[in-house]
Amino acid sequence: MNQIHRFDERLHQCKVALFQLLEAIGRELDLNPSxxxxxxxxxxxxxxxxxxxxxxxxxxxxxxxxxxxxxxxxxxxxxxxxxxxxxxxxxxxxxxxxxxxxxxxxxxxxxxxxxxxxxxxxxxxxxxxxxxxxxxxxxxxxxxxxxxxxxxxxxxxxxxxxxxxPSHPKGFRDRFDRRALLVPRFRDEVSKDALMADRSSVEPYPAYELIKGVLRRAVQLLKRHRDVYFEDKSTLSPPISVIITELAARAYAYLVEKHVFDNEFDLLLHVVKMLPAFIDERPQSDGKWAVWNRATQGENFAEKWNRDGARADAFFHWQRVAEAGFARLADLDGRDAIAAELRSLLGSRPVNKVLDDQTAAISAARKNQSLWVAPKVGLITATASSAAAPVRANTFFGRPDV
Incomplete structure (x- = not known):
């Protein structure tokens, strides 16, 4: 029997707000301009x-x-x-x-x-x-x-x-860029603004993009979570960045081609969940671990896993923790609970900076009644909808302005 897709507008607004928050945290993870x-x-x-x-x-x-x-x-x-x-x-x-x-x-x-x-x-x-x-x-x-x-x-x-x-960093970069340009399909148009707002020679430095899109932000968030997770685990070897980047890019390209999503947050969760599915070879079936650079032949990003099986174990354990942590965000009630979970996932510094900036903007937004709050979580949303409630202006003298 075919299941009917039941659209939960309240949960949808929660996830839209969460992705906006993660996008802001991602910008804090970028290198500062200077x-x-x-x-x-x-x-x-x-x-x-x-x-x-x-x-x-x-x-x-x-x-x-x-x-x-x-x-x-x-x-x-x-x-x-x-x-x-x-x-x-x-x-x-x-x-x-x-x-x-x-x-x-x-x-x-x-x-x-x-x-x-x-x-x-x-x-x-x-x-x-x-x-x-x-x-x-x-x-x-x-x-x-x-x-x-x-x-x-x-x-x-x-x-x-x-x-x-063998190596091919330029080919790897070009394949990643092509995947990042793929535009996801969404059932609802509400969240699209957050995504789209997405001879001898020395090649120029790449231009900085404020809105990076789901794939680049997903890679940044995963790398940051890896750094936080392994910070106090000195005996373990964290997965190298190129493995995270390649597997995330493959998962993203597959999901964008095959599926339609309600919002960017759901797409992000599926990317994290599907990282292991795109490992090319496993010892159980192929005799070795392999994550190939598909831009050339013979470059195996996971070659160290074959010399040290603990590296593979560390990857799979980290991936499960990351998947559970990001998914848990949508189940939490209230800004404080979400903030605490974000700090555990991504570290205090970028999360606190974003939350402080958000708090500083609330007073001004109240005055012109442009602030909307997603139900259940109390997070600011950029777009009003039937499930989001306006926050009334407040002079903090004991009653709201009317």
Whole structure:
């Protein structure tokens, strides 16, 4: 027997308000504008320094961003503003016959020729790190073209600098961007405003988008929850960001194509729930763990799970906790209870900032009677509906204005 979809307007308004709150918290997780401008300026300067070399092998270098900065899913670190920016330096004239250690050393020597960079340069296992103390660090990974990948894939050094490994950060970024552009379908139009309001070279820094859409916000919220959840679990290995990003993007693309949702909050919950479903291979059936970079061949984001099964266990346990925590938000009554749950999920700093800003706006909104409250939860909504009640203006002298 087919089940009739019963639309609960009161619960719907609650979830719309919750997503608006999560969207505001997501904006607090973004890098602050001054930090972002500094990172852009220094990225451009480092890239220009690399490609302006007199060394023939560096002259044709191609420099571009990778990782969370490239996909627009950066999250402020817990307890501070210092973050990482990943940069690729591709040497297109070199082949896999070149030694990974020599290619890395070549890039390092060029960076050390700059008096400023030489003072703040650190050697990492397979990249070079420029550390701007208390601000951010810039990780520069050398790469060469991958002749086995016809769509621009790369080879990067392994951590022992003994061999080249396939990678394709630009292809990964482009696939993520295409998925993020997919527009969800909603049964009701109420919540759409919150979503839609969604040769040698140095590629430009990506433009900042205030409204990032459900996918990017979902990735940011999941990464933040991971950071909070594992903060006091030093013996466990948190899932790496690229696994969270890839699985969330796959889940989002599938859900947007196959399903219709009542609101963005429901879509977010389903993305979190379906993360495990998009793991490519499992030991029980395929002999190993695998989450492949589908932009190239041979790059397994989950390769460390095969050497350390505890990493896989940590991922699955974290995912279950995240799913239960976000789902619980819609079951709570009252602003205080929701605020407490949000702090446990995402940390106190961004949640308190959003709630303080919201509280500061209430008095002004009361005066022009533009404030609406979702029933049951007491959260501010941006749009009036039959299930939302207006909050009357109040002079705080004992009676409401009329």
């Amino acid at each position: 930090r972002r401008e500094d990172a852009e300026t220094r990225y451009t300067a480092v890239g220009s320094w690399l490609v302006d070399s007199d060394e023939d092998r560096l002259k044709a270098s191609q420099v571009f961003l990778a990782g969370s900065t490239a996909t627009g899913t950066n999250v402020r670190p817990l307890g501070g503003d210092e973050h990482d920016v990943d940069l690729m330096c591709v040497l297109p004239t070199l082949t896999r016959d070149a030694s990974p250690s020599e290619v890395k050393a070549l890039v390092g020597r060029r960076l050390a020729e700059n008096a400023r960079y030489s003072e703040i340069l650190e050697e990492m296992a397979r990249c070079w790190r420029i550390v701007y103390a208390n601000e951010f660090h810039l990780d520069i990974t050398p790469a060469i073209p991958n002749p086995d990948c016809g769509n621009g894939g790369l080879l990067v050094p392994d951590k022992q600098l003994r061999r080249w490994k």
